[in-house]
Amino acid sequence: MPELLALTGNDAVAYAMKQINPDVVAAYPITPQTSLMQKFADYVADGEVDTELVLVESEHSAMSATLGSQAAGARSMTATSACGLALMWEILGITSAYRLPVVMPVVNRALSGPINIQGDHSDTMGARDCGWIQIFSENAQEAYENTLQAIRIAEHPDVLTPIMVTLDGFIISHGLETVKVYDDAPVKKFLRDYQARYTLLDPSKPLTLGALDFSDYYFEHKVSQLQGMLKSPQVILDVGKEFYKTFDGDCCYGFYEAHEMKDAEMAVIVLGSTAGATRMVVDDLRSRGVAAGMIKIRSYRPFPYDEIARELANVKAVAVLDRSIAYGADGGPVHGDVRAALYGKHPVPVMSNYIYGLGGKPIDMEHIMGVFDDLKESIVKGHPKRRVGYINLKEGNTPSLVG
Amino acid sequence: MKKYIEGTVKSLPLAGLIEEAGTAKKYNTGTWGTFKPVFLEEHCIQCFFCWVYCPDSAVTVNEGKVVGFDYDHCKGCAICAYECPTKPKSIVMEKK
Numbered sequence: 001m002p003e004l005l006a007l008t009g010n011d012a013v014a015y016a017m018k019q020i021n022p023d024v025v026a027a028y029p030i031t032p033q034t035s036l037m038q039k040f041a042d043y044v045a046d047g048e049v050d051t052e053l054v055l056v057e058s059e060h061s062a063m064s065a066t067l068g069s070q071a072a073g074a075r076s077m078t079a080t081s082a083c084g085l086a087l088m089w090e091i092l093g094i095t096s097a098y099r100l101p102v103v104m105p106v107v108n109r110a111l112s113g114p115i116n117i118q119g120d121h122s123d124t125m126g127a128r129d130c131g132w133i134q135i136f137s138e139n140a141q142e143a144y145e146n147t148l149q150a151i152r153i154a155e156h157p158d159v160l161t162p163i164m165v166t167l168d169g170f171i172i173s174h175g176l177e178t179v180k181v182y183d184d185a186p187v188k189k190f191l192r193d194y195q196a197r198y199t200l201l202d203p204s205k206p207l208t209l210g211a212l213d214f215s216d217y218y219f220e221h222k223v224s225q226l227q228g229m230l231k232s233p234q235v236i237l238d239v240g241k242e243f244y245k246t247f248d249g250d251c252c253y254g255f256y257e258a259h260e261m262k263d264a265e266m267a268v269i270v271l272g273s274t275a276g277a278t279r280m281v282v283d284d285l286r287s288r289g290v291a292a293g294m295i296k297i298r299s300y301r302p303f304p305y306d307e308i309a310r311e312l313a314n315v316k317a318v319a320v321l322d323r324s325i326a327y328g329a330d331g332g333p334v335h336g337d338v339r340a341a342l343y344g345k346h347p348v349p350v351m352s353n354y355i356y357g358l359g360g361k362p363i364d365m366e367h368i369m370g371v372f373d374d375l376k377e378s379i380v381k382g383h384p385k386r387r388v389g390y391i392n393l394k395e396g397n398t399p400s401l402v403g
Numbered sequence: 404m405k406k407y408i409e410g411t412v413k414s415l416p417l418a419g420l421i422e423e424a425g426t427a428k429k430y431n432t433g434t435w436g437t438f439k440p441v442f443l444e445e446h447c448i449q450c451f452f453c454w455v456y457c458p459d460s461a462v463t464v465n466e467g468k469v470v471g472f473d474y475d476h477c478k479g480c481a482i483c484a485y486e487c488p489t490k491p492k493s494i495v496m497e498k499k
């Protein structure tokens with residue numbers, strides 16, 4: 001029987017890792033990931049897992065050790081946050097190029113500088129083009145379930161692509177929630193035994209991995225790597241469906257969750273924990289007869305371009321919430337993706353972008369209500385009230401969106 | 404000399420793997436150098452320093468004796484000539 005436990009997001013992911021029982025875990029502490037690995041280290045110390053826990057001297061080493069052991073044929077994991085992820089950057093691209101199905105929880109935190117330890121999405125957005133699948137979680141329950149599913153998605157022979165499962169720093173990682181955990185036996189059955197596609201430790205099958213690759217074949221290898229990402233959408237859906245059927249869960253199992261989108265005139269698109277507050281605002285507006293809706297994106301890479309365009313086909317105004325800035329681009333990164341999804345579609349909704357929550361800046365229901373107020377006005381005017389707005393920012397003369 | 408890797412995006416081994424051992428033999432690195440070592444047998448004392456130090460296993464040995472170089476794999480680094488202890492040297496570098 002599934003059990004209800006009071007767990008923080010970090011504890012929930014550590015619980016998932018306990019059930020995954022990886023062969024190797026490399027760990028280096030960084031706030032707000034630290035308590036995740038601390039919890040997992042308890043499981044190792046208590047003999048609840050068979051994992052070889054490697055304590056390394058930096059995140060660059062953590063990712064390198066994970067890559068090395070995965071290439072040796074062992075199911076390997078690590079976890080990180082913010083600057084730790086930035087320090088892994090070089091090895092992130094090598095891991096995906098070597099088609100190693102590493103699953104790494106990333107507890108989202110603002111990148112320095114100025115130095116800040118609180119939650120935003122600048123870390124994983126910075127690592128967006130490293131060839132990793134990125135799956136966002138709204139709460140501890142989703143972080144737990146996404147971590148389990150990520151193993152199956154990454155290890156699928158058509159995919160063989162590493163995955164970051166993200167959870168918002170502190171809001172999810174340190175917030176205590178009721179989490180439904182599933183029994184070890186069905187979880188183990190769901191996860192299946194790891195069958196490495198190749199191993200460097202078999203002398204009867206000698207292999208060279210990481211050979212120098214010049215202009216004659218580097219390009220071909222990169223396009224070949226891309227095939228794993230291109231094949232992942234179907235696997236994400238299949239694994240989600242199987243998880244739902246096996247465990248009768250009630251999370252988001254597709255690319256995104258469409259909440260009250262059927263006849264929505266205005267919609268907010270959001271990633272991560274802010275979906276919770278947005279859903280409550282939408283429900284409140286609906287109770288007052290306002291046709292509001294929300295799309296919560298779960299699979300950010302691969303991005304569901306066609307599906308998002310279909311959801312927005314009859315929407316009059318849409319606001320994309322971004323928890324990071326894409327410097328020199330058009331607002332935030334999610335905004336750019338949604339705009340790209342709508343290219344060539346008719347009619348298109350009036351579109352605005354709102355940057356919020358950098359460095360843990362609070363976002364409340366009133367702020368999100370303010371976004372919907374803007375959208376209402378945008379529909380009347382036929383153009384966006386703000387093309388790029390900043391939520392809860394002390395902006396000086398230009399008044400920010402005040403909740 | 405045959406190029407080792409052949410194929411397209413569709414047929415290349417996954418992850419840039421080379422699924423065969425000893426393939427360095429098939430890769431002609433001998434074209435890289437600007438200089439090449441020339442063996443002067445008359446000074447050679449068969450100490451094998453050149454054979455030990457060559458990073459590319461490009462010193463050729465026949466019947467227990469150093470006899471010259473494998474120019475398909477010698478990169479012209481001159482380590483052999485530097486390490487050769489005889490006076491005058493039994494290996495001299497020549498411009499290619």
Ligand code: SF4
Pocket residue numbers: 439440456457458459460461462472476477478479480481482483484
């Ligand atoms: S020049 Fe360098 S590579 Fe060539 S034989 Fe001498 S040591 Fe070997």
Ligand code: SF4
Pocket residue numbers: 446447448449450451452453454469483486487488489493494
């Ligand atoms: S190092 Fe010089 S002397 Fe010694 S074996 Fe080589 S060529 Fe001959």
